[in-house]
Each structure stands twice: as structure tokens, then as C-alpha cells.
Amino acid sequence: MVAVAERSVQGRGEVLRRLLSARNLIVILVAVVIGYLALVPLGFLLWQTFHRDGHFTLSAFRAAYSAVGLGTMLFNSFAFSAGATVFALVIGTALAYLLVRTDVPGKSLMYAASVVPLIIPGILHSISWTFLLDPTNGIVNTWFIEKLGLHAFNVYSIPGMIFIEGLHLAPLVFLLMVASFRSMDPSLEESAIMSGAPMWRVFFRVTLPLARPALYAAILIMAVRCLESFEVPAVIGLRHHVWVFTSRIYDALHALSPDYGTAGALAMTLLVLTSVGVWWHSRLARRARAFQTVTGKGFRPRPMPLGAWRWPAVAFILLYFFVSIVLPLVTLGYASTQLFYSPPTHYTLHHMTGANYPAVFHDDLFKHAVKNSLVLGVGTATAVMLMCAVAAWVVVRTKLPGRWLIDNLAFTPLVIPGLVLGVAMLDVYLRLQWLPVYGTLWILFIAYLTRYMPYGMRYASTSMFQIGRELEESAMMSGAGWFQSFRRIVLPLLVPGFVAGWIYIFVVSFRELGSSVLLYSPGREVLSIAIWQQWNDGLLPQLSALGVMLVGFLVVMVAIAYRLGAKIGVKEAG
Amino acid sequence: MLQVRDLVKTFAGSKGEGRGRVHAVDGISLDVADGELFTLLGPSGCGKTTTLRCIAGLETPDGGEITVAGRTLFSSERRIRVPANERGLGMVFQSYAIWPHMNVQKNVAFPLEVMPRRRKPSRREIRERVERVLAVVKLDHLATREATDLSGGQQQRLALARALVMEPPLLLLDEPLSNLDAKLRDDMRFELKRLQRDLGITGVYVTHDQVEALAMSNKVAVMRDGKIEQVGHPRVVYEQPQSRFVADFIGTSNFIDGVVEAKEGSSYRIRTDDGVLLVPSASQFGVGDNVVVAARPEHIEITPGANGAAPNVWNGRIAVRSFLGEVVDHVVSVGSRELRARCNSKVSIPAETDVTVRFHEEAFSLIPASE
Numbered sequence: 001m002v003a004v005a006e007r008s009v010q011g012r013g014e015v016l017r018r019l020l021s022a023r024n025l026i027v028i029l030v031a032v033v034i035g036y037l038a039l040v041p042l043g044f045l046l047w048q049t050f051h052r053d054g055h056f057t058l059s060a061f062r063a064a065y066s067a068v069g070l071g072t073m074l075f076n077s078f079a080f081s082a083g084a085t086v087f088a089l090v091i092g093t094a095l096a097y098l099l100v101r102t103d104v105p106g107k108s109l110m111y112a113a114s115v116v117p118l119i120i121p122g123i124l125h126s127i128s129w130t131f132l133l134d135p136t137n138g139i140v141n142t143w144f145i146e147k148l149g150l151h152a153f154n155v156y157s158i159p160g161m162i163f164i165e166g167l168h169l170a171p172l173v174f175l176l177m178v179a180s181f182r183s184m185d186p187s188l189e190e191s192a193i194m195s196g197a198p199m200w201r202v203f204f205r206v207t208l209p210l211a212r213p214a215l216y217a218a219i220l221i222m223a224v225r226c227l228e229s230f231e232v233p234a235v236i237g238l239r240h241h242v243w244v245f246t247s248r249i250y251d252a253l254h255a256l257s258p259d260y261g262t263a264g265a266l267a268m269t270l271l272v273l274t275s276v277g278v279w280w281h282s283r284l285a286r287r288a289r290a291f292q293t294v295t296g297k298g299f300r301p302r303p304m305p306l307g308a309w310r311w312p313a314v315a316f317i318l319l320y321f322f323v324s325i326v327l328p329l330v331t332l333g334y335a336s337t338q339l340f341y342s343p344p345t346h347y348t349l350h351h352m353t354g355a356n357y358p359a360v361f362h363d364d365l366f367k368h369a370v371k372n373s374l375v376l377g378v379g380t381a382t383a384v385m386l387m388c389a390v391a392a393w394v395v396v397r398t399k400l401p402g403r404w405l406i407d408n409l410a411f412t413p414l415v416i417p418g419l420v421l422g423v424a425m426l427d428v429y430l431r432l433q434w435l436p437v438y439g440t441l442w443i444l445f446i447a448y449l450t451r452y453m454p455y456g457m458r459y460a461s462t463s464m465f466q467i468g469r470e471l472e473e474s475a476m477m478s479g480a481g482w483f484q485s486f487r488r489i490v491l492p493l494l495v496p497g498f499v500a501g502w503i504y505i506f507v508v509s510f511r512e513l514g515s516s517v518l519l520y521s522p523g524r525e526v527l528s529i530a531i532w533q534q535w536n537d538g539l540l541p542q543l544s545a546l547g548v549m550l551v552g553f554l555v556v557m558v559a560i561a562y563r564l565g566a567k568i569g570v571k572e573a574g
Numbered sequence: 575m576l577q578v579r580d581l582v583k584t585f586a587g588s589k590g591e592g593r594g595r596v597h598a599v600d601g602i603s604l605d606v607a608d609g610e611l612f613t614l615l616g617p618s619g620c621g622k623t624t625t626l627r628c629i630a631g632l633e634t635p636d637g638g639e640i641t642v643a644g645r646t647l648f649s650s651e652r653r654i655r656v657p658a659n660e661r662g663l664g665m666v667f668q669s670y671a672i673w674p675h676m677n678v679q680k681n682v683a684f685p686l687e688v689m690p691r692r693r694k695p696s697r698r699e700i701r702e703r704v705e706r707v708l709a710v711v712k713l714d715h716l717a718t719r720e721a722t723d724l725s726g727g728q729q730q731r732l733a734l735a736r737a738l739v740m741e742p743p744l745l746l747l748d749e750p751l752s753n754l755d756a757k758l759r760d761d762m763r764f765e766l767k768r769l770q771r772d773l774g775i776t777g778v779y780v781t782h783d784q785v786e787a788l789a790m791s792n793k794v795a796v797m798r799d800g801k802i803e804q805v806g807h808p809r810v811v812y813e814q815p816q817s818r819f820v821a822d823f824i825g826t827s828n829f830i831d832g833v834v835e836a837k838e839g840s841s842y843r844i845r846t847d848d849g850v851l852l853v854p855s856a857s858q859f860g861v862g863d864n865v866v867v868a869a870r871p872e873h874i875e876i877t878p879g880a881n882g883a884a885p886n887v888w889n890g891r892i893a894v895r896s897f898l899g900e901v902v903d904h905v906v907s908v909g910s911r912e913l914r915a916r917c918n919s920k921v922s923i924p925a926e927t928d929v930t931v932r933f934h935e936e937a938f939s940l941i942p943a944s945e
Contacts, residue, residue: 470671473632476658477665477746478685478736485659488688492675 023482030390031406037450038412041424045271048427049264060261064252067262069243077244079158080165080233081226087166088222091320092173093215097203099174100181101189103303104313109321114171116324119554121511122168122231123531124547128328129155129164130235131335131540137343139331156240165232167324169225173218180214181207189304199304216284224277227270228417230514235535245270246419246514253423253518260427267420275415329551336544356545366546368523369530372441373510376526380448381505385498387449388456392464393490397472410457413450418514421447426518439521447515452505459504463497464490503561507554575776576606576629576744581638583624598624599635600800606744606778606793611770613779615787616797617823622780623748625797629778630665630746631658643743659688664737665746668753670729672721678732679704679717685740703739710769711735727758734769745770745777751786763789784824788812796820814856814939821868821939828874828913830867831943834859842940843885848909850885851933855940864943873937874915876904880928888931892923906931 049060064070095113098104116125132140133155141152154160188210192202208215233247243251245266252263306313335341337352360366388410394400395407413421425447429438437443467490475485491498513528520529527550534543581602584595599621606612614622627633629640631647634655640648642663647656673681686700695703708714711731716724724732730750737745750766751759767790770777781787787794788808795805796819804811804820815821818829832846841854844867853867880889890908902922904915908931915931923929 468669468671470667470669471673473630473658474665474667474671474733474736475673475684475688476632477630477661477663478688479659479662479740480684480688481657481659484688488684489673493673495675 021482023486026390026483027394027400030387031394031402033387034391034406034409034453037446037453038409041421041428041450042271042412042416044428044431045264045267045420045424048260049268060265061268063259064262064265073243073245073248076158076237076242077227080161080244081223083158083162084165084169084226085219085222087162088169088173089215089218091166091170092218093177093211095170095174095317095320096177096181097207098313098317100178101207101304102306102313104306104310104317106314106317106321109317110174113321113324114174115558116171117168118507118558119551120168120325120328121513121528121531121550121554122229123235123511123513123528123535124332124551125168125328126164126232126235127531127535127540127543127547128331128335129160131331131341131343132327133160133163139343140327142343156236157242161232161236161242161244164236165226165229168232169222170320170324172225173222176218176221177211177214180211184210199309213284217281220277220281220284224274224281224415227273227277228419228514230417230419230517234513234517234532246417249419249423250517253426260423263423264427267417267423270417271415271420274417278415329548332544332547332551334544335540336548338541341540341544356541357549360542360545360549363542365525365530365533369525369527372444372524373527376441376444376448377506377509379445380452380509381502383445383449384452384456384505385460385502388453388460388501389464389491389494389498390486391457392460393486396461396464397469407457407461411454414454416450418451418512419518421450422515422518425450425515439524441524443519444516444524444526447519448509448512451512451515452509455505455508456501459497459501460494463494466497467493500561503557507557507561510550510554575608575610575643576604576612576778577639577641578602578604578625578629579639579641581625581628581635581640583621583628583633583635597800599628602638602797602800602802604795604802604805606776608776609774610792611767611775611777611779611790613781613787613791613794614797615781615784615794615824616803617782620797621800622782622797626746626748626778626780629744630663631656631661662740662742663744663746664740664742666730666733666737666748666750668749670733670750670753672724672729672732672736674722676721677717678708678713678719678721678724681721681732682707682736682739685736707735707739710738710773726754727762730754730762731765734766738773738775743776745775747777747779749781750779752781752783759786766790788824796823798823813936815868816941818866818868818941821941826871826914826916827868828871830869830911832865832867834861834863834865836861841935844940848911849888851938852885852935853938853940854935855938857940857942859940859942866941866943868939868941869913869933869937871903871914871916872901873934874913875932875934876906876915876917876921876923876929877932878923878927878929880930882930882932886933886935888933890929890931892925892927892929895923895925897922 050056050058095110099107099110130138132138133153135141135152135154135156138152138155145151145153155164184207189202189206192206193199197205227245230246230250233242233244234250236242237244238247238251249263249266249270252259252266334344336356337354338348339353339355342348391406391410395403416424425443429435429443437446471493472485472489475489480488510526511528512526513532516526516529517532520526525533527546531543531546531550534540534546581599582597583599584597586595602621602625604612614625616622624633628635628648635648635650637650638648639646639651642661646652646654647661648654673684676684682704683700686695686703689695705714705717708717711734713728713731713735716728721729721732730753733750751762754762763786769775770790779787779791791808793805794808794811796803796811798819804816811820812824815824815827821827821829830846830848830851832844832851834842835845835850836843837859838852840856841852842859842865844851844853844865846867851867859865876890876892882889888908890906890913892904893907893912894905896903897919900919901916902919904917904923906913906915906929913931
């Protein structure tokens with residue numbers, strides 16, 4: 001493949017013409033945009049937190065870290081992160097094992113449950129659990145726990161946050177571990193059984209150790225996810241002063257006088273923590289490839305008969321399905337039928353109303369939130385996929401000297417928590433007056449573009465690898481120029497991966513809250529912000545009606561994606 | 575038709591090879607005449623595919639000159655580099671590179687459709703030319719079939735049709751038969767040869783398969799380490815290899831080291847450890863030169879009973895016999911060495927039998943021992 005920087009051997013006018021060819025212009029444009037998106041916010045964040053009045057200073061850190069309650073905040077953050085990780089890991093691994101390795105019935109329920117994070121945005125999930133586990137009127141508390149004579153479970157606490165976050169992350173662990181168990185040679189387990197070990201022994205002595213690389217990877221991904229999670233800390237922790245990093249950053253910016261220094265210093269710390277996690281993970285992944293004992297072959301293992309354990313296993317799956325999908329959705333559905341929210345009683349159940357639904361459509365906030373979310377979703381998904389198609393082409397196909405840089409830059413935003421990106425972008429665009437995007441939808445567009453670039457890149461480069469190089473070369477030999485072969489050969493062949501990536505980005509853009517909550521301005525709300533505002537205003541039934549419709553919409557989108565054969569979900573992990 | 579002069583192409587060395595650059599193509603020159611099928615033959619890594627890709631324009635050479643039909647496509651001296659898509663050459667790829675999202679017709683029409691507007695044929699002409707070329711490769715009945723539904727041999731023909739539809743001055747073929755199974759490969763070989771001759775196509779053909787090379791080409795260039803070791807008519811290359819490498823790579827050879835003792839007419843008398851050989855050769859050797867005699871096993875005759883004691887007639891004993899269907903291979907111990915003799919299937923001599931080994935003159939080629 002002819003590369004841009006190749007020594008060109010032609011006349012001077014020719015050189016210029018070739019340099020300014022469609023291909024080079026597009027490639028350069030994409031490289032510049034990716035570099036800009038990945039580096040500028042981080043650069044400003046660094047500069048802002050360490051610079052005051054023209055010289056280097058740590059004063060922002062001093063201020064941030066001398067705040068009262070800092071110790072508790074740090075402790076909370078790590079406890080929350082560790083707890084939710086362990087919780088998600090135990091549930092996800094157990095489910096994955098049952099699915100891949102045993103003859104347990106009800107496997108389709110598990111697959112259904114695995115798409116929960118895609119169809120129930122974190123903020124809705126968290127809110128529905130406040131309906132269920134509020135210490136004074138939570139449904140589960142009043143109906144079950146207190147009936148059993150126990151103390152009501154206070155969800156507004158670290159254990160409460162751990163429970164909700166863990167529940168929401170478990171499907172991710174599930175998908176990661178399913179992949180790992182699938183690629184494991186079943187004869188390793190079978191030989192342990194033949195050696196006379198009972199099943200639980202085989203699991204702990206053979207299966208689990210073999211899955212260790214995947215487990216470590218899952219631990220790191222989950223820990224990073226928890227640290228950067230905003231929905232649960234905001235909905236559960238904020239009002240009840242259970243602080244973690246993200247809620248503290250948000251709080252610093254939403255005080256009467258926004259404290260950008262503190263927010264920046266905390267954001268920097270969080271960024272360092274998540275970067276370490278991601279870096280460690282990629283190192284593990286490289287090492288795991290080098291010392292591979294688990295082959296990449298897809299095995300079709302004989303499922304292990306569970307025997308007497310079959311029914312407890314089924315009960316576990318049913319309980320999980322009930323708790324992770326049925327309870328939150330039914331609760332949301334119920335709340336959407338009330339004029340004023342109160343826990344279900346005989347009275348409220350006989351006075352349900354559908355009035356909230358039409359009312360939603362008359363709400364101005366809803367109207368422009370839907371419009372903005374759709375515009376942003378379509379715009380971001382399209383822009384990201386087009387950009388990443390070109391970038392993936394450069395990385396996979398050419399021998400350009402700087403191509404690894406483009407690859408790394410495109411993946412950089414993975415380490416940036418949404419809220420940190422929000423802080424950084426506020427910083428950039430409050431300063432760059434000549435780029436007047438602040439207060440417009442463009443700032444959200446740029447933020448989404450940045451956040452979803454890594455996912456787009458993964459989809460695009462995976463499919464690019466599957467397109468033989470010769471398909472493109474034969475187009476060139478047929479006389480097609482770069483632009484023609486890209487448009488008529490490469491893009492059409494990328495379509496399946498392109499569509500899958502597009503839908504994935506479209507779907508996840510609807511639940512984005514971390515960046516949006518800092519960057520939106522009145523009239524520029526998106527759906528997740530509308531829910532966030534209604535939650536803060538206590539408009540619970542209205543919010544629930546909106547939420548139910550949103551979930552319905554996302555279910556349709558995910559179903560379409562699955563129809564198209566997209567393996568979405570797994571991509572999300574890591 | 576095609577002239578290549580002093581073509582050089584280097585790649586950055588990978589880790590194991592230090593920092594130096596690897597010369598994939600190391601100063602190759604070749605000429606292909608009009609209507610000729612020219613084959614680049616060699617083991618993997620010899621630079622044959624790189625040479626082809628340089629001609630195609632898919633790789634940029636570091637130096638040299640490439641001219642097709644009087645048009646300079648590349649010249650490091652005159653700073654000319656015509657991009658691949660403007661060279662107008664046809665190419666058949668190893669994987670066929672059939673576009674899976676187009677049907678047969680669209681695959682073939684593509685080269686015509688992407689032509690610059692001023693040269694682009696009318697829609698009707700495109701249709702006619704596509705039909706014509708599909709008829710030539712006998713795919714006309716499958717024109718609307720999805721390309722992915724074709725069999726391997728049909729895909730091969732489709733790739734050929736797509737390369738021919740532009741009526742290119744030169745057709746490049748990169749191991750086009752290597753993905754077919756053995757039986758189909760034989761059929762396609764004849765088919766391809768017939769098409770090439772009937773249509774008068776000038777082609778450069780890359781392969782590592784000596785049978786293919788010998789059967790198809792008007793001229794074979796045997797390559798090794800980025801250089802051409804020997805060029806010539808297939809028969810000449812086979813019968814008169816100029817180096818041990820060529821003799822070894824094409825066909826099978828027994829190599830017998832020896833010293834020139836005398837020149838007798840057009841033959842040389844070669845003394846070896848196990849006897850004397852009288853080897854005809856057109857090359858010039860002096861008395862006392864170290865040489866290697868390459869002897870083709872199919873021109874070595876064996877008969878039971880040890881009656882040999884003359885030049886080209888030695889005594890030996892069968893070590894191993896193996897039946898290969900059409901022929902029977904015998905490994906004969908002669909003194910300290912083992913020779914391979916290929917006999918027709920009627921001759922089959924059990925192991926441990928004393929035999930007379932008779933070298934026919936056409937078995938021999940004489941190679942300097944320097945190498």
C-alpha cells in the first residue's frame with residue numbers, strides 16, 4: 001500500500017498534487033481531530049490544576065485535599081469501588097459458569113439479563129432502587145424486610161451503593177467471563193473429574209485458576225468503572241452526603257461559587273487512578289497473550305450435570321433475573337401510573353392513571369430533550385463511525401509512520417471518566433472564546449465524540465482486520481483511486497461492523513450523564529439530563545413515565561442490533 | 575512489452591535481522607516480449623511477489639525503472655511513479671480478491687465504471703464488454719449470481735475476467751492457482767494457458783510451483799534471494815540448470831562432486847570418488863576445475879547384476895525402493911553415496927540387490943562447484 005509519507009519520486013507540481021489528494025486530506029483531518037479530542041481536554045486540565053497566575057503550583061491540590069471529610073471521601077470511594085467490584089464479580093462469574101459449563105435450565109433468561117446495562121440507563125436503575133430500598137417507604141423494606149422483623153435496609157449508604165452499582169455491573173462481568181469460559185479447553189476439567197475430584201473442587205482448583213487472567217481483567221475494568229461511575233453516587237449519595245470522588249467533583253462545581261480548582265485537582269486524581277487501572281489491564285492482557293494456556297479455540301464443552309444443585313442454581317438465576325430486571329422495571333412502571341408517588345397500597349393500586357404519559361409529551365423539557373438526544377445520538381454515532389473507519393484504515397492498512405499514535409490517541413478517552421471529561425471541557429471552552437461552543441449543543445457533541453471514539457475504533461478496526469488487503473488492492477489495480485475504493489469497496493464491506501458500532505454508540509449516548517451534567521445549558525438538555533432534573537425536582541411519576549418510554553425505545557434499538565447479528569455488550573467491557 | 579531495469583526494493587529489517595534493510599528485490603532486470611507468458615519462479619521469500627507488486631504499483635521500489643508498452647511507469651532516475659490505479663494493468667490475486675458485496679457482473683464491470691469520465695465507456699458498452707469477457711471465461715450463465723456463491727474455480731475465472739475486462743497491455747498473476755485443490759489446479763492450468771495463447775495476452779506469472787512454471791510459461795526466471803538465478807525457456811532451464819540451486823529447485827537432481835580430468839569432444843571427463851562420468855556441456859571448463867554434476871533421476875537406468883565398469887556405467891546396490899504409482903523410485907548405494915533413480919513402474923528391483931547404474935547423457939548438467 002502506498003503510504004503518504006513515502007518518498008515520492010515525481011515532479012514538484014506532482015508532489016503537491018499527490019500530497020493534497022483526497023486521501024491525504026481526509027487522513028490528516030481525521031488524525032488532527034482525534035488528536036484534538038484526545039489531548040486538548042487533558043492538556044487544559046493539567047495546565048489548569050497546576051497553574052495559577054503564571055506559575056506552577058499545587059495550591060489547588062492543597063485546597064482540595066485539606067477539605068473537611070476528605071479521608072471519609074477517599075475511604076468511601078475505595079470501599080464503594082472494591083465492594084461493587086466484588087459483588088459484580090461473584091454474581092457475574094457464577095452466572096457465566098452456570099451458562100457455559102452446566103446443564104442449568106433458564107439460560108435465555110441470563111442472556112436477556114445481560115443487556116440490562118444497555119436498556120436501563122444507570123440513572124433510572126438507581127432511581128428505581130430508591131423506590132425499592134428507601135429506609136422509610138422503600139417497597140422491599142416495608143413489604144419484606146420489616147415483615148421479617150429486621151431493620152430496614154438504608155440504601156443511602158455505602159452498602160446500598162455497592163449493591164446497586166454491583167447489580168448494574170454484573171452483566172459486564174458475565175459477558176467477560178462467558179468469553180473466558182468458552183475459550184477454555186473442557187478436557188482440563190474433565191481430566192480433573194477423572195482424577196476423582198468432586199465438582200466444587202474442580203471449580204475452585206482448576207476452572208477458576210484457569211480463568212484467572214480474565215478475572216483479573218474483570219476486576220480492573222470493574223474497579224475503574226466504579227471509580228468513574230456518577231449515576232449511583234449522584235442519586236444515592238449526593239443528598240445524603242455519602243461522598244465519593246465523582247460526587248465531590250460535581251458538588252464542587254455546583255456550589256454557589258463553583259470551585260474549578262478543587263474540581264480539577266480531584267478530577268486529576270481520579271484520572272490518575274483510572275489510568276493506572278487501564279494501563280495495568282492492558283499490560284495483563286498482553287502478558288496473558290504471551291503465556292497462553294487457554295487457547296482461543298471455541299470449544300463446545302459437554303455441560304456438567306448439576307444433579308441436586310440444579311434447583312438451587314435455577315433459583316439463583318430466577319432471583320437474579322427478578323432482582324435485576326423485573327423489580328426495577330415493574331417499580332418504574334408502577335411509579336409512572338401515580339399522580340404523586342407513594343409506595344403501593346390497596347388505594348394507590350386502584351387509582352392508577354395513564355395521565356403521566358400524554359403529559360410527558362406536552363412538557364417542553366421533554367420535547368427538546370428528545371430532539372437533542374436524537375440529534376446527538378445520530379450525529380455522534382455517524383461522526384464517530386466515519387472518523388474511526390478512516391482511522392482504522394490508516395492503522396490497519398497503511399505503513400504510515402505515526403499510525404500507532406493515532407491508534408493510541410483514539411483509545412485514550414477510555415481512561416477519562418465522563419465527569420472528568422466534563423470538567424476538562426468546561427475548562428477548555430470557557431477559555432477558548434473564539435470557539436463559541438459553550439452553551440450550545442456542540443459542546444455535548446464534542447464530549448460524546450470524545451467518549452465514544454474508543455468504542456467506534458474497536459468496532460471499526462475489528463471489521464477492518466476482517467477485510468482482506470487484496471480486496472482493496474484489486475480495486476486499485478482496476479483503476480479505482482483511493483476515494484473510490486474506500487467508498488465502493490471498503491465502506492460497503494465495513495457495513496456490518498459499522499452498523500453494529502453505530503447502534504451501540506447511539507444507544508449508550510442516551511444514557512450519558514457524567515459529561516452532560518456539567519456541559520448542558522438550559523434548552524440544551526438531553527434525556528438523561530431531563531430525568532436528572534426531574535429527579536432533583538421530585539417529579540417522580542413524570543420521570544418514571546419518561547423512563548419507561550426510554551427503556552422501551554432502547555429495547556427496540558438493542559433488538560434491532562441483535563437482529564443485525566451484532567455482538568454488542570461484550571465490546572463494552574474494557 | 576515489459577522492461578524492468580535494476581529493480582531494487584528494500585524493507586526495514588525485522589528485529590531478528592538487526593537494523594539493516596532487507597533487500598527483497600536486489601537489482602532485477604527482465605524483458606517480457608509481446609504475447610509471452612513470463613514466470614517468476616522461486617521459493618517463498620525470494621522476492622518474486624515483491625517484484626510483481628512493484629510492477630503493479632502496489633509497492634514503491636527504491637530504485638530502477640519499469641516500462642510497459644513504451645510507457646514508463648516507474649523510474650527512480652526520472653522521478654516518475656505512476657500510481658497503481660493509473661497503470662491500467664490487470665492483476666489476478668492469490669486470494670482472487672472477489673468483492674463479496676457485488677455479484678459477478680458488478681465485479682467485472684467495476685474497472686470500467688471507475689474509469690475517468692472522459693474515457694468511461696457508455697453503459698451499453700460496459701454491459702457488452704462484461705458479457706463478452708464473461709463468455710470468454712465461461713461464466714456468462716452466472717452473471718447475476720452473487721460472487722460469494724461461486725466455487726473456487728469459478729471465483730478464479732471471475733478474477734481473471736475482472737482483470738481482462740480493461741483489456742490491459744499486461745496481466746499480472748500472483749500464484750493464481752495455489753488456492754485450488756490439486757485436480758482443479760490441473761484443469762485450470764490448461765484453461766489459463768489456452769486463454770493466454772488464444773487472446774494473445776502478455777503476462778507475468780508468479781508461482782513457487784515448478785510444474786506450473788514449466789507447463790505454462792514461454793520463459794521462466796528462477797529467483798533466489800532477490801536476484802534472478804537463471805532465465806530461459808522452461809525446457810532449457812530444466813535441462814541445463816546453471817546452478818546447483820536451479821537444478822535442485824526445479825525437478826530432482828543427484829549432485830555428484832568431481833574434478834574435470836579432460837575434455838573429450840563436446841564432453842568433459844569428470845573424475846568423482848565413485849567413478850568416471852562423461853558429461854556433455856556447452857560451458858567452458860578447464861582441466862582441474864572443481865565441478866558438480868547434476869543428474870536427473872529419470873535418466874538413470876538400473877538393471878539387476880553388477881556389470882558396470884565404464885564411464886557413466888557404475889555398480890551399486892538398491893537401498894530402498896518406493897512405489898509412487900506412475901513411477902518407482904529406487905535409492906541406490908554407490909560407494910559412499912546414495913543416488914536416486916526414477917524408473918517406470920515396470921521396473922521394480924527389491925532392496926539389497928546388486929545393480930548396474932547407467933547414466934544417460936541427457937541426465938547431466940555440469941555446474942561450477944564455486945557455489
